[in-house]
Amino acid sequence: MKRYETVIGLEVHVELSTDSKIFCDCSTRFGEKPNANTCPICMGMPGALPILNKKVVDYAISTGLALNCTIVKNCMFDRKNYFYPDLPKAYQISQLYFPIARQGRVTFNTRDGNKSIGIHELHIEEDAGKLLHDSDKKVTLVDYNRSGVPLIEIVSEPDMRSADEVVAYLDKLSSMLSYMGVSDCKMQEGSMRVDINISVRELGDTRLGSRTEIKNMNSFKAIRRAIEGESKRQIDILIDGGQILDETRRWDDDKNKSIRMRSKEEAQDYRYFPEQDIAPIEIPNEWIHKLHRLLPEFRDEKIIRFQKDYGISEYDARVLTSSKEIADLFEDTSKLYNLPREVSNLLMVEGMRILKDNYLDPEDLRLTPESLSKLIGMIDRGEINRTKAKAVFEEMCLKGVDPEDYMKRYGLEIINDDKKLRLVALKVLEDNPQSVSDYKKGKTKAFGNLVGQTMKAMNGKADPSLVNTILKELI
Amino acid sequence: MKEVTRMSALTLARKIKNRELSVEEVTEAQLQVIKEREPIYNSYITITENEAKEQAKAVQRQIDDGEFKNSPLAGVPVAIKDNICTKGVKTTCASKMLADFIPSYNATVTERLRDAGAILIGKVNLDEFAMGGTTKTSYFGPSKNPWNPDYTPGGSSGGSSAAVAAEEAFVSLGSDTGGSIRQPAAYCGLVGFKPTYGTVSRYGLIPLASSLDQIGPLGRNISDCVSVLEAISGYDPKDSTVVKQEKYAYSQALVDDVSNMRIGIPKLYLDEDLNEDIRSCFMGALKTFEDMGAKLEIFDINEIMYSLQAYYVISCAEASSNLSRYDGVRYGHRTADYDSLDELYKNSRGEGFGYEVKRRIMLGAYMISSGNYETYYNKARRIRSAISRAYEKAFDKYDVLLSPESLNTAPLLSSDSSQTHKKHKSEMLNCSVNLAGLPAVSIPCGKDRKGLPIGLQLIGNKFGEKNIIQAAYSFEQTKPYERPKVR
Numbered sequence: 012m013k014r015y016e017t018v019i020g021l022e023v024h025v026e027l028s029t030d031s032k033i034f035c036d037c038s039t040r041f042g043e044k045p046n047a048n049t050c051p052i053c054m055g056m057p058g059a060l061p062i063l064n065k066k067v068v069d070y071a072i073s074t075g076l077a078l079n080c081t082i083v084k085n086c087m088f089d090r091k092n093y094f095y096p097d098l099p100k101a102y103q104i105s106q107l108y109f110p111i112a113r114q115g116r117v118t119f120n121t122r123d124g125n126k127s128i129g130i131h132e133l134h135i136e137e138d139a140g141k142l143l144h145d146s147d148k149k150v151t152l153v154d155y156n157r158s159g160v161p162l163i164e165i166v167s168e169p170d171m172r173s174a175d176e177v178v179a180y181l182d183k184l185s186s187m188l189s190y191m192g193v194s195d196c197k198m199q200e201g202s203m204r205v206d207i208n209i210s211v212r213e214l215g216d217t218r219l220g221s222r223t224e225i226k227n228m229n230s231f232k233a234i235r236r237a238i239e240g241e242s243k244r245q246i247d248i249l250i251d252g253g254q255i256l257d258e259t260r261r262w263d264d265d266k267n268k269s270i271r272m273r274s275k276e277e278a279q280d281y282r283y284f285p286e287q288d289i290a291p292i293e294i295p296n297e298w299i300h301k302l303h304r305l306l307p308e309f310r311d312e313k314i315i316r317f318q319k320d321y322g323i324s325e326y327d328a329r330v331l332t333s334s335k336e337i338a339d340l341f342e343d344t345s346k347l348y349n350l351p352r353e354v355s356n357l358l359m360v361e362g363m364r365i366l367k368d369n370y371l372d373p374e375d376l377r378l379t380p381e382s383l384s385k386l387i388g389m390i391d392r393g394e395i396n397r398t399k400a401k402a403v404f405e406e407m408c409l410k411g412v413d414p415e416d417y418m419k420r421y422g423l424e425i426i427n428d429d430k431k432l433r434l435v436a437l438k439v440l441e442d443n444p445q446s447v448s449d450y451k452k453g454k455t456k457a458f459g460n461l462v463g464q465t466m467k468a469m470n471g472k473a474d475p476s477l478v479n480t481i482l483k484e485l486i
Numbered sequence: 487m488k489e490v491t492r493m494s495a496l497t498l499a500r501k502i503k504n505r506e507l508s509v510e511e512v513t514e515a516q517l518q519v520i521k522e523r524e525p526i527y528n529s530y531i532t533i534t535e536n537e538a539k540e541q542a543k544a545v546q547r548q549i550d551d552g553e554f555k556n557s558p559l560a561g562v563p564v565a566i567k568d569n570i571c572t573k574g575v576k577t578t579c580a581s582k583m584l585a586d587f588i589p590s591y592n593a594t595v596t597e598r599l600r601d602a603g604a605i606l607i608g609k610v611n612l613d614e615f616a617m618g619g620t621t622k623t624s625y626f627g628p629s630k631n632p633w634n635p636d637y638t639p640g641g642s643s644g645g646s647s648a649a650v651a652a653e654e655a656f657v658s659l660g661s662d663t664g665g666s667i668r669q670p671a672a673y674c675g676l677v678g679f680k681p682t683y684g685t686v687s688r689y690g691l692i693p694l695a696s697s698l699d700q701i702g703p704l705g706r707n708i709s710d711c712v713s714v715l716e717a718i719s720g721y722d723p724k725d726s727t728v729v730k731q732e733k734y735a736y737s738q739a740l741v742d743d744v745s746n747m748r749i750g751i752p753k754l755y756l757d758e759d760l761n762e763d764i765r766s767c768f769m770g771a772l773k774t775f776e777d778m779g780a781k782l783e784i785f786d787i788n789e790i791m792y793s794l795q796a797y798y799v800i801s802c803a804e805a806s807s808n809l810s811r812y813d814g815v816r817y818g819h820r821t822a823d824y825d826s827l828d829e830l831y832k833n834s835r836g837e838g839f840g841y842e843v844k845r846r847i848m849l850g851a852y853m854i855s856s857g858n859y860e861t862y863y864n865k866a867r868r869i870r871s872a873i874s875r876a877y878e879k880a881f882d883k884y885d886v887l888l889s890p891e892s893l894n895t896a897p898l899l900s901s902d903s904s905q906t907h908k909k910h911k912s913e914m915l916n917c918s919v920n921l922a923g924l925p926a927v928s929i930p931c932g933k934d935r936k937g938l939p940i941g942l943q944l945i946g947n948k949f950g951e952k953n954i955i956q957a958a959y960s961f962e963q964t965k966p967y968e969r970p971k972v973r
Binding site: 051054055056057058059060061062063090092094096099100101102153280281282283284287288289290 | 584593688690691692693697804815851
């Protein structure tokens, strides 16, 4: 039987997290009232002209550098012409002939070792609006809030061979982009959208087979299923002696199959030509160097360094670096109070749980390195026990409280008052003669009961080691 | 009061400053003249009577408060071509497509004229979307030449030229993509100034071809035009194709001196089958310059032979894309007859655009479609670069180039203007200037045997406005403004 391999290249559209749109001053905020963020420019009114947002160029250059691309020093914009109601000018300003970055490479590790994916190019473009269909009234409305939101499109070479590699590549991309603050890469909000180019060929064949393009994927799970489903569909056709058609398809995740949208012959002619309303962007070396210096340390480097600098495990380093916010919080806190294992435990276990339970993103945490280091200090000095510390931590994450103030206000501090403890301990011993005698007979478990009773009487605020000592003395 | 409207813009503004005239009475007089003459000339699409009167009141108050001391245009009624956006005032492009379009924003030039205290008296006619040279493609009917209403005032800025020549405005704004300011100015015996590409902001100019369009003034003398140019030119954060430069004081170049000025005359233009009247006027103009001490030389610049072809490809390609946004979805004409999105597009555009507009959109779309891009569009761009280089070389040797503005005087409105060979040759003179992005001015230099004005074109190097202003001003001293016998 013949064996086949799947060949995959991706086109990834990423919405940039600039405050304003690419060609006007309108806000990019998500979830506003329809058409609240619009002006003559992003509405395509007659005579309005685009003015390029420099931040977009910054972000695109940084991304290009992070992906080891060559920056095109004289890049230009082009018009992609087509009619659709969500596209107010009836052309999209994009880059075809001189994209801002070319020929890059991104490397990540997989179970089978390092994998390197070529980047064909990276270009800047504007997003379109959104159509809202009202089936009751039989009308279609258009919301232009998204019209003119900046995008970069990252086009890979056909270097991926499996869904696993695709997901790993996307993970790596979105981690890098979020680390740079270029995009939040939220697939569910549409700030990262993926087109998959997929073909199959006999193992050992070096030519590329006919490909299909699956448009607009917006979840990792669907991407995985689409690749597996589409590659199986193609292999089945080849086994039956059929031919793969060069066409655009759509993945129906409910039916778990891809559906044909249009063939190559039906593909639109976009009549690309140079945009004359925007002067070519000249990018001097100084600009590139400056942005190069500003590139952050990315996740893979951080994972290695955290193990070395803070003596934590690879697993811990991986979890902590899953977002830049958490990684920075860990590192900045550890610098303020040198107890990295404690910081790491709290962030990894409690922090991750709090995020999950409250559906939050790391940037939503109201924790600061200063407040967290205070809490770590309090734990370290035995001023608060771990259970209470967890509760304080949660309040810090969600409400931004100061741990000392909070502890004092709610009386959570550990009571180290020897006299008071002795009085309470005596009372416990009197009330539990059975346990005392059991302990004296050598049943260590009974001692645990006594400690528990004492702690309970102290509302959990006593220092457990001090309780231990006092009880032993008294018995 | 009618004599008021015969003055030059600068004379009028001086009299307003000296309290010899009030802005309100000037505005009133201007509106009166417009009302009387519009039935003949049809220069205007919209007359902004109420807005003008209100603005006149406000400007007079400001003048009384001591403002506008340095503005030579305060209180001067101006007309604006109807493809330049005016907030709250219809801006139609002389098309059914935008017949009811009211912009919510001003073009930068509109804003700047207002800031200078000029009174916006109305919006003037043009060929539909500035495509043409006669105003005959206007949805609102053609304008008439004040020298003889049987003839065209030229185009596309034909309303701009008719209005100023008929004294229905003191100065006007036009737009020039391939001669659309200079040719109507020549046909109506006016001065028409097309600045260097990147001098005047295009924000709010409804584009024909983005890489060629430039806004400029039409007036009855070079000084009036220069004062408008000074008001509207300069850096604009809303248009990234405007070149950042020190604001140039153009009026400093209003000097009567061309001694030792190096003037080149492209041989090509002399070889053309110029009509006899134009040839003799042109030769007369050359002699005038020679007599004034300029150094004249005939030279070869054959690259511009191909400028018309390159111009058509580039301007139609850009227009096809620029005019795509008129789809009936958000504004403009929407068909009543549709059952699908495709029909909405097809019928709205089919009904909203006239023949010439559709012709150019189709040509343009064809020339940038895949497979044709290299053959037509890129080849045209290479020709364009060659033309630019040829002009650059010429300006190493000369300060100013001279040519006839047109190979003919204004044609009859009744004549079939569709693509005569001669008309195309005539456009070649003009559009090479746009392809190279150069400044050029057309000034009156005589009349033909029918009594129609003849224009002389002065072309300058990029941002060399100063040279052509000085040459035009010097020439004007020998030929004072001649007005048509209106009515």
